[in-house]
Amino acid sequence: MMTSLIDHLYAGFSNRRLFFGEGWGDLPRLRKLRDAGVQQRPPRKIEIHWGAPVERDGAVLQEGAFASPYLDMPLPEESRNACFELVLPRAASSTIPLCLHFAATGDEGFIRRRQALALPLLSDGIGSLILENPYYGTRRPAGQHSKMLARFSDLWAMGSAAVEEGRSLIHWFRQAGYTRLGVCGISMGGSTAAQVAVSTEEPLAMIGCLTAHSASAVFTEGILKQYLAWEVLNRELGSENGAIDLMGELLGITDIRRYPSPIRPEAAFLVAAKKDAYIPGSSARKVHDHWPGSTIQWLNGGHVGAFLFHRSKFRTAIRDAFARL
Secondary structure, three states: OOOOHHHHHHHHHHOOOOEOOOOOOOHHHHHHHHHHOOOOOOOOOOOOEEOOOEEEOOEEEEEEEEEOOOOOOOOOHHHOEEEEEEEEOOOOOOOOOEEEEEOOOOOOOOHHHHHHHHHHHHOOOOEEEEEOOOOOHHHOOOOOEOOEOOOHHHHHHHHHHHHHHHHHHHHHHHHOOOOOEEEEEEOHHHHHHHHHHHOOOOOOEEEEEOOOOOHHHHHHOOHHHHHEOHHHHHHHHOOOOHHHHHHHHHHHHHOHHHOOOOOOHHHEEEEEEOOOOOOOHHHHHHHHHHOOOOEEEEEOOOHHHHHHHOHHHHHHHHHHHHHOO
């Protein structure tokens, strides 16, 4: 099936520089982490420092911050403190369902997810947590151009840290008395949410919108493959074309099939796009196939069009997932 023209136009417009222009980063450490494989461990405890609540758009917004619990690779100084926004209706209690939203590629700050998902969900009685990714927004290191990560190791650290921070946030709110918790994300955010859902011992609602089974599918098969600094990566390896194979091997650790299903697969809802140029359809289907009992809905369009025109479908998936929790 032909992929979306809008996806191709947007990719060309938004990726005027190449990802990983400074090469691999700490390749020996990356190989060591790959060889260690998936490490299942309890979420690390965090201490949240709260800002003052603010009433806006019919909601109560409150920012929180904590030291990132991620330790496997050094984060840049700007990324070491995690920050998030809590979005609740007035007079909400810990009985409210609470959904943690992870960032898509290039989604910096809180506004996009607040407007597209968190505020509309309040009418359904669902609160939200919006986590800022390392390397993005207020956590973006000096010298990084927008979303264009300078080194491949930055991608690894960003994804791994977001998962660890998400797991710790879920644990903190569960300890605070919230019992109906869920994780959600679009594109890269969906993959992050999936990693959190399958590495948590308590049941979660899981909503993955335009979600790949592995980051390898995104960077070595989808349209983003055209916007990586392959010449630099190959030259660093002393190879003409070994970079794509190595990248596939390293990112293989993110393959969701390495993990068991979520505790409540019936509360896992996936939304995929038939003409997605970023996430191969076969990749989205692998998540669903690996989680018997999960639900998948196919949209007749591409990656970018799904966000522009079908956000209501994402919100419906969130409502349906919590209804089954």
